[in-house]
Structures are given as structure tokens and as C-alpha cells.
Amino acid sequence: MTEDKKSCLQEYKLEQDNELRFEVETKGEKVYLTLKSGLAEIFGTELVKGKTYEFTSGAKVAVYTWQGCTIEVKGKTDVIYTAKETPMIIYSNCHAALEIMRSECENDNKRGPIAMVVGPQDVGKSTLCKILLNYAVRMGRRPVYVDLDVGQGSISIPGTVGAIVIERPASIDEGFSQEAPLVYNYGYKSPSGNSKLFSMVMDQLALTVKERLEVNKKTRHSGVIINTCGWIKGDGYRQLLHAGHTFEVDVVLVLDQERLYNELVRDMPNNVKIVFLQKSGGVVELSKSARTENRDQRIREYFYGTLKNQLYPHSFDLKWSEIKLFKIGAPPLPDSCLPHGMKPMDHLTKVVSIIPSPGILHHLLAVSFAEKEDEDIIYSHVAGFVCVSNVDTERQTITLLSPQPKPLPNNVLVLSDLQFMDSH
Numbered sequence: 001m002t003e004d005k006k007s008c009l010q011e012y013k014l015e016q017d018n019e020l021r022f023e024v025e026t027k028g029e030k031v032y033l034t035l036k037s038g039l040a041e042i043f044g045t046e047l048v049k050g051k052t053y054e055f056t057s058g059a060k061v062a063v064y065t066w067q068g069c070t071i072e073v074k075g076k077t078d079v080i081y082t083a084k085e086t087p088m089i090i091y092s093n094c095h096a097a098l099e100i101m102r103s104e105c106e107n108d109n110k111r112g113p114i115a116m117v118v119g120p121q122d123v124g125k126s127t128l129c130k131i132l133l134n135y136a137v138r139m140g141r142r143p144v145y146v147d148l149d150v151g152q153g154s155i156s157i158p159g160t161v162g163a164i165v166i167e168r169p170a171s172i173d174e175g176f177s178q179e180a181p182l183v184y185n186y187g188y189k190s191p192s193g194n195s196k197l198f199s200m201v202m203d204q205l206a207l208t209v210k211e212r213l214e215v216n217k218k219t220r221h222s223g224v225i226i227n228t229c230g231w232i233k234g235d236g237y238r239q240l241l242h243a244g245h246t247f248e249v250d251v252v253l254v255l256d257q258e259r260l261y262n263e264l265v266r267d268m269p270n271n272v273k274i275v276f277l278q279k280s281g282g283v284v285e286l287s288k289s290a291r292t293e294n295r296d297q298r299i300r301e302y303f304y305g306t307l308k309n310q311l312y313p314h315s316f317d318l319k320w321s322e323i324k325l326f327k328i329g330a331p332p333l334p335d336s337c338l339p340h341g342m343k344p345m346d347h348l349t350k351v352v353s354i355i356p357s358p359g360i361l362h363h364l365l366a367v368s369f370a371e372k373e374d375e376d377i378i379y380s381h382v383a384g385f386v387c388v389s390n391v392d393t394e395r396q397t398i399t400l401l402s403p404q405p406k407p408l409p410n411n412v413l414v415l416s417d418l419q420f421m422d423s424h
């Protein structure tokens with residue numbers, strides 16, 4: 001098909017169990033999709049017949065149909081094809097197995113299945129989580145989604161771990177509703193940035209999620225779906241084991257890598273079910289630069305919203321005396337100088353008070369709910385994030401870009417390693 005033809009209006013007739021895959025790459029390009037007849041879904045969210053959905057650059061989409069359908073696509077796609085081989089039946093069987101576990105838990109008033117999706121980079125982990133959550137919520141469940149992917153996560157901004165209760169299917173354009181997310185600041189884009197801190201933050205998230213499961217019956221029976229990041233070797237693997245242990249997972253779904261599957265079978269407790277799943281041939285690999293661009297985009301959207309749902313952030317000055325600024329991690333001490341009882345790695349999670357300096361320019365700061373100025377800062381979830389757009393050392397003020405106006409919900413701010421260059 002020529003470029004020209006690709007940009008015309010095209011009709012696609014899909015047979016049952018087929019998937020129409022397409023990508024929009026060109027900046028500024030828009031592609032419109034309408035379901036004309038039959039039934040179809042995008043990563044578990046049903047399409048409404050006759051409604052037109054808009055996709056902009058960066059979109060990598062699969063429209064799957066269980067029964068067969070006709071779809072109309074308008075606009076210039078960079079890749080578009082129909083796939084007859086998809087793992088959707090296997091994924092749906094996984095959902096069915098989880099659903100059986102949920103029903104059993106409901107009968108015994110027990111906690112529903114905690115399932116963790118693991119695998120290397122670009123195998124469709126986030127997509128599988130989305131499919132399983134959408135299927136669960138379509139069955140009337142209220143599962144918790146936990147995202148441990150600090151690099152390409154979908155709750156809050158990069159450098160955080162978080163959880164949300166899923167109450168309705170993901171919207172095709174905006175994903176899952178982000179009402180009342182539970183977010184913990186970690187501050188690095190990879191778990192390797194500060195492994196010890198990552199474990200502590202993950203433990204705290206697990207604790208809070210378990211508490212939430214206790215108080216809400218429906219959520220308790222629905223269980224949890226956990227997304228992880230693609231770092232699966234060495235320390236990354238140990239972090240996966242730790243996540244499995246701390247969240248007390250019942251099921252691990254391993255995408256694509258048999259070696260990881262076998263390692264987990266060897267190292268996970270016997271009562272944990274480890275399931276190997278093939279990845280979808282449609283999953284698109286992201287280049288390093290696309291990953292960086294995705295991260296920037298998420299932060300930009302955090303402050304400015306999306307094209308459809310624009311946000312208008314505030315910019316204001318605060319006196320240094322009005323805030324308490326901290327960073328996590330102090331320089332290491334030689335073993336001989338360690339205070340009594342302190343372990344060599346403890347400096348990595350030391351909460352250190354700092355004075356604003358030009359070095360924090362463009363950095364994100366977590367607005368912590370912490371009430372005490374100690375480890376509570378690591379263990380407290382965050383109200384949100386601000387970005388430092390100026391540091392005036394003479395007037396001793398900092399200028400912040402903030403989603404909400406002054407005053408901030410708390411004056412305890414924690415420095416993140418992540419930066420955002422505001423080009424607005």
C-alpha cells in the first residue's frame with residue numbers, strides 16, 4: 001500500500017480472534033477509528049459502535065475482536081496490518097483462572113489473588129495488566145492496580161510507585177482514571193538508582209495496599225494486579241523476588257522469557273503459581289530516546305494535562321524559610337567512622353536536610369505528607385509533585401511549577417533525581 005493510500009479512509013473486516021494493529025508516528029498526525037459493526041476492544045476496553053476514537057503520534061494500538069467486526073480507519077498510519085495470531089485466548093484464560101480464584105475467595109471472604117506480571121523490556125507487561133484489569137472490572141470486580149515500573153509506569157509520574165483501585169475500564173484515550181492514587185516517591189527512573197530505598201518504598205506500598213484490601217470487601221475479593229519493570233537480571237531479579245515476597249503474590253505471569261520463568265520456579269515459594277506466557281507479536285519495542293520522551297511526556301501531562309483535558313499549573317515563589325527540603329541518601333562513611341549500630345549501606349536511605357541551591361533547578365520535588373523529619377519521609381505517601389523553575393540565592397526564594405496554587409498541602413519537600421525542562 002502506498003503512503004497516499006494509507007492516509008485515505010480504509011475499511012477493515014476482521015474475522016473472529018483477529019487483531020488490527022497500527023502505529024501513528026508522525027508528529028501532529030491524527031488517526032480516527034470507528035467501529036462500524038460487530039464487537040471489538042482495545043486492550044480489554046470495549047469500543048462503542050459508531051463512536052470515533054482519535055489517536056495521535058506515539059499511539060501503538062491493537063483492536064481485537066472475539067466475534068468479528070468492521071472497522072473504519074481515517075488518517076495516516078505508519079504501520080497497519082491485521083494479525084491472525086494473537087495470544088488473546090491465552091490471556092483470557094489467565095483472566096478466567098484469576099476469576100475462579102476470586103469467586104472462591106468471595107465465598108470464603110478471603111483476599112483475592114495477587115498476580116504479578118514480569119518479563120524483560122517491551123514484552124507487553126503493562127498491556128497485559130491493562131487487559132486483566134479491564135476484564136476484571138467488566139465482570140464487576142474492583143481490583144487494585146499496583147505499578148512498580150518506575151521508568152515507564154502509568155500511575156503518577158516516573159520515579160514513583162503507586163496503586164489505584166480500578167472502578168471502571170480504562171478510557172481509550174486517557175487510560176485508567178487516576179482518582180485518588182496512592183503514590184510513594186522513590187526519585188529515580190530505575191530501581192538500580194537506589195536499590196535499598198526501592199525495597200523500602202515497595203514494602204511500604206505493599207503494607208498500605210494490604211490495609212486497603214482489609215477495609216474494602218469488594219476490593220479484597222478482587223485482588224491485585226502488579227506491573228513490574230523490565231530489569232530482570234542481578235539486582236533487578238532480586239527486586240522481583242522481593243516484590244513477590246512483600247506483596248505475598250499468589251501468581252506470577254512471566255512474559256516471553258523461559259529463563260526467567262525457570263529461575264522463578266526455582267526461587268519462589270512452592271505455593272506461588274508461576275505461569276509462562278508468550279508475548280504478543282504486536283508489542284512494539286521502544287528505543288532509548290522514545291523511553292526518555294515518554295517519561296518527559298508523562299511529566300508534561302502531569303502539569304499541563306493532555307490535548308483533550310488541558311490543565312493550567314501555577315507558578316509561585318516560596319521563601320526558603322517556608323519550606324523544609326530533604327534528599328534521601330548521604331555520602332558513604334568509611335566503615336571505621338560508622339556510628340554504633342549503623343550498617344555500611346544505611347547511608348543510602350538516610351534522610352538529609354538540604355538548603356536550596358542552583359543544583360536543584362528543574363528537579364522535581366515530592367510534596368510529602370510526612371509529619372516528622374525522619375524516616376517518616378520515606379514511608380509517607382505524597383500529595384503530588386512540584387518542579388523547581390528558579391532558585392534565587394540572593395532573595396532566598398525558589399519558584400515552583402505546581403498543579404495547585406499556594407499554599408502547598410505540606411511544607412516537607414523531597415528532592416527527586418528526575419528533572420523536567422518546562423518548555424511552555
Ligand code: ATP
Nearest residue numbers: 060061062121122123124125126127230282283284
Ligand atoms: P516496558 O518494559 O517499557 O515496561 P512493557 O513490557 O510493559 O514495556 P508495553 O508497554 O505493554 O510493554 O507495550 C509496549 C508497546 O507496545 C505499547 O505502546 C503498547 O501499546 C504496544 N502494544 C502492546 N501490545 C500490542 C499489540 N498487540 N499490538 C500493537 N501494539 C501493542
